[in-house]
Amino acid sequence: MAQNWTCPYCNRHCTVGDDNVKTLRGINYISETYGAYRADTQVITCPNPECQKQTISLGIYQIDSTAQYHNVIKKLHYWNLLPESMAKPFPDYIPQQIRNDYNEACLIRDKSPKASATLSRRCLQGIIRDFWDIRESRLIDEIKALEDKVDANTWTAIDSVRHIGNIGAHMEKDVNVIIDVEPEEAGLLIELIETLFTEWYVQRYERKQRMDKIVGLATQKKEEKKNLNLANSEKP
Ligand SMILES: [Zn+2]
Structure with a gap:
């Protein structure tokens, strides 16, 4: 199922689907605290060709063990394993x-x-x-x-x-x-x-x-014009 997603490495907003999102369903357990639950690992590969890094997370879900497909009832815990933090990448010109x-x-x-x-x-x-x-x-x-x-x-x-x-x-x-x-x-x-x-x-x-680009282009145009005038004045 396609979902909107932002890569924590390259910060690109993209849509990821079955090709990029792989979920490894864990074994079902029963605990006194959670009842029936399982731990799923999810790996998302960034679709940006220049990045393609993997984001790995672990989720603990309470499930309905009586249902045929053990449907998820609710998310109990969630951890980002890689990258460890959801800090966005910011450029070097910030101190x-x-x-x-x-x-x-x-x-x-x-x-x-x-x-x-x-x-x-x-x-x-x-x-x-x-x-x-x-x-x-x-x-x-x-x-x-x-x-x-x-x-x-x-x-x-x-x-x-x-x-x-x-x-x-x-x-x-x-x-x-x-x-x-x-x-x-x-x-x-x-x-x-x-x-x-x-x-x-x-x-x-x-x-x-x-601004630098505009100044650069303007300077280039001025130089070109100067050279052209010079070339014309040198004509016999
Ligand atoms: Zn990325």
């Missing part, structure tokens, strides 16, 4: 330290949301300091200083994450203070960081590439 904090925040999001959120807050501060050259003692003041610099949509995204539960309450504290958060909150911070990487670093880089 290494900032990308390291992001990658580690992704790696421990489910195992330790509070450690993940701490790394995300440090990462967020790193982004604001590096990209906007804003330096205040508290992250909250650095965020406030952004309001009149960034576009309205980006500001709304930052501002809404800032107002969620414990994240919001602790933006006022030092970024290194560890705070209790739910995995969803840690996930939201990660999504915000991914958005800012794209909206700020990637867009600035791509814009510069486009």
Whole structure:
């Protein structure tokens, strides 16, 4: 069955079907906690010819052992085995330290949301300091200083994450203070960081590439015209 899927290695959005998705159904077990269950391994091969890497996951499913095909009743647990983290690949022109904090925040999001959120807050501060050259003692003041610099949509995204539960309450504290958060909150911070990487670093880089290309083409045209004029003036 075809499904939409984003490759965690190359970040390409694609459709994967039976050719790319292989599921190895596990043996049925019975446990006191789960009742009838089984563990399935799934391997998805990226259809992008330049990538073709494999993503491996393990799922524990409660099943109906009385049904003919042992239908899945519900998903009990799920782990990404490879790659270990769902961190997206971001380009080298984003400073290494900032990308390291992001990658580690992704790696421990489910195992330790509070450690993940701490790394995300440090990462967020790193982004604001590096990209906007804003330096205040508290992250909250650095965020406030952004309001009149960034576009309205980006500001709304930052501002809404800032107002969620414990994240919001602790933006006022030092970024290194560890705070209790739910995995969803840690996930939201990660999504915000991914958005800012794209909206700020990637867009600035791509814009510069486009501008350089225009300047390069214009210079080339000017040179060509100059050479043509020179050639004409040298004609007898
Ligand atoms: Zn891929």
